[in-house]
Amino acid sequence: MDFVAAFSDPEAAGRYAEGPRRFVPGYEALHRMTGILLAEHAPPDAKVLVLGAGGGLELQALAEAHPGWSFVGVDPAREMLRQAERTLGPLMDRVTLVEGYIEDAPLGPFDAATCLLTLHFLDAAAREDTVRAIHRRLRPGAPFVAAHGSFPQRDGIRSRWLARYEAFAVASGADPEQATRARAAVEANLPTLDPHQDEAILRGGGFREVEPFFAAFTWRAWVGRA
Template sequence: MTHSAQPEPTDFVAAFSDPEAAARYADGPRRFVPGFEALHRMTSILLAEHAPADARVLVLGAGGGLELRALAEAHPGWTFVGVDPAREMLRQAERTLGLLMDRVTLVEGYIDDAPDGPFDAATCLLTLHFLDLVAREGTVRAIHRRLKPGAPFVSAHSSFPQDDARSRWIGRYEAFAVASGADRDQAAKARSAVDAHLHTLAPETDAAVLRASGFRDVELFFAAFTWRGWIGRA
């Protein structure tokens, strides 16, 4: 890992590169993330507190297009740059967005491949847990550099206690997925993947990363089992 915000290629990119998996993506978050649609609505409200009616918004981890669609529908004057390293997920985003694509530019790559901005707002949902601490810090700093002073940034991802309670929280993650209709074997595999491969941090560490990267007024706005979300301003 260099000082660049771009991480080394990892298995998570390969996992999202299968066309069939990309096509099925929309079903996953609703079963594994409590309040998934509400998270999008809250993100829309929080960004709009400080972003103008004609805001240019950076969306990191845009593959699939669900977040982009929710924001574009809620704010007809906003335009977007969506960045994601998985080509098939970007293709799925195009299908998800349909006619809304006329306000969206999609970029295949990582944060270093994004335009310099400055942007009026930014989001990074269900993404940063794929990055280790060094890559995460670099990515968040790179987002901050691309924002206008005072611009809002919403980040939400897997974040839960990493002490002796860690296993109990991961069990709750699995149990919620099963209760939401996920196949039991699929939920068990997802639990194993989270346990072995995600770079999860404790919530207080995640908040500290945002502050150390230059964001102020950092507030927790979303907490649902193993998921947390924050709003901060550049």
């Protein structure tokens, strides 16, 4: 499945804000926690790299909470970046958007970085390459927050967690058929890893003091330092 093409559809980009809130438990809280964790080590005037800037929801939350920060948001889907511009409105004066992948991002150095709901689209090798490229763009000691789909992959247990993913979406107001299709897409197309594998990739990519701080059904998040 070509996920970049899927996110390049204007109608899908316009509806994006509905999805994470229905499919990711604690979505807004994840943004608030991310800002808190970055602020532990980022200066008041931090320059922050946001990989997978999507429709701008993460950028909006961080920019509103930290008025001294500026941002570079990177995403391969042009329509999602257009949606980010609409979402951010006047906050765009502190945001630069880049169409592309991590290789297209400025070298920085940045004071902090995030990659939310993105790395699960990459296989293990590409995931570690991306993490290393983020690390190269950070100042020593800079914080990095990663959050994405990550849950036990053993036979039988994997299907149980995917059923919970689907059930949560329905309980949160998603159309049941849409939730079933989303579950099938995740099961068939996403190279999801076990949480211990994801944490090892962060460490292998150069980050230290890697700590898990969020777990909600099929989602996990970690913070580390360059």
